[in-house]
Amino acid sequence: MQPPAAPRSGDAWVDEELDGVRYGLAATVVEERISPYQRITIIDSPAYGKGLLLDGCWMTAERQERHYHEPLVHPALCAAASIERVLVIGGGDGGTARECLRHAGVVHLDMVEIDGLVVELARRHLPSLGGGAWSDPRFHLTVGDGIGWAASSADASYDVVLVDGSDPAGPAEGLFNRSFFQHCRRLLRPGGVFATQSESPEAFRQVHIDTVRLLREVFGHADPLYGWVPMYPSGWWSWTFACPDGPRYREPLAERAAAVAGGCAIWSPRWQRGAFEAVPAFVERALAATDGDQP
Template sequence: MCTPENQTSTWFDEYQKGVRYGLEGQILVDEKSKYQRITIIDSKRYGKALLLDNCWMTAEQQEKHYHECLVHPALSGALEIKRGLIVGGGDGGTAKECLRYKEVEHLDLVEIDEHVIKLSQKYLPTIGGNAWQDPRLQINIEDGIKWTKHAGNEVYDFVIIDSSDPKGPAKGLFNETFIRDCKRILRPGGIFAIQSESPESFLKIHLDIIRLVKKIFQFADPIYGWVPMYPSGWWSWTFASMGKPHYLHPHSKRVNAISQDCIIWSSKWQKGAFEAMPAFIERALK
């Protein structure tokens, strides 16, 4: 667990299986919403940082490592990107990256915990940036499982699951019924994206997510990168589509429009990330 209650300590740690991952800083917020504990610290290394239920979510100087890798393989490769859905993403980072594409006309952000949005807007405004004021963004304080269940068929060009670890309010976002609903609401040529945990710190969860997505979609593949503040620093994101693996083929016009302002993502980086599956994971998936 994190230890913000001890005001004499300047270290805040996430504990996972005998290992701890910490940042040094000062506490700004430590509150409980209806759904979870929300902690925000001002860290010395990465700026202001967010924890949910004592697990690291994002930080001002780390968010690009995560959000660019989740968003751009999907939006650069989908056939159309006029209408999209984000489930989770209350810090605003995923929305900000999506709205960099001028082709996006409407973006639904479905977040169950309004308090995460409010605190992120107040204490972490650079992560969401101008997304919060963009008229294309529609914020919906809803359960993402219910939202996808009741959405019509083929209404989105991309669906992005930007959730915390599969526990608490995010637990239901990693089951077959929900993923099948995500497939159903995608238009032809659309892309599904989900963060798929660390292959080192959460190997079983990582493999289960990939297997599940591969079971439901015709094509599905993970990419591997790094988010230094996360458990082990090694992270993954999984993408899926029907017809062909659209996520493997970025549109050059979109790449040229956004790549100059990216910190991590580029079409070259993406190609390498899709080819970076370690041998032990490849064997496990076979």
């Protein structure tokens, strides 16, 4: 077992504070900028490498990002009937797009990120996250409002819709409401899959439960998947998948899964099965009390 990375000379603690708890790293602030939307901080830490915070909240880091991006992407892209057209809302660090584009069946990927400065700083300081996505001819970046994009796009225009947003505050607040989810359902082609990060069942318990409940109401079928992102509040995280025509996201197609699993650090079909089954009892009771059994 390797000893924990020691702080370097000049490092200080960089913390996210939430409800009386601090989640921090010994790190150096590399660059900090204020965009029209938020405060963007780039840090460098001995433990996790370079990382990104938005308004003082941890978003990602070089040695943490696979814990987040792989669980968001692969259950959806390994299960949708087709994956030719993919929409990513948010995701300015590039990690979600990178994982999507590992699937050869993706022909066109739109990424709509509201804050162009996040993209600029991520490409400069965290180039490994986006990797080759930024230059992939299938990748199309729009700096703009993802909520407006979803509202104005044509019916049945995407096979997969992924929401890679921050906590439900500031520019990401509108990514957690009924109107937005209804538009996302409208965008899906038959056999399509929707997925979103759905917060920590510990640190954001009610937001998490409300998100799963609302997605079940809008799509008909939705299930949370549980994993861990150690740098996030509580370390315990969730992603929720939804379909109008049955929970196809639970069963990855063998050929697609085999094509990407060897390059994954976290996700595998076996891991996915366990992650969908790891519903804590308090979440199961809360959902059953309000919604009854999922149709």
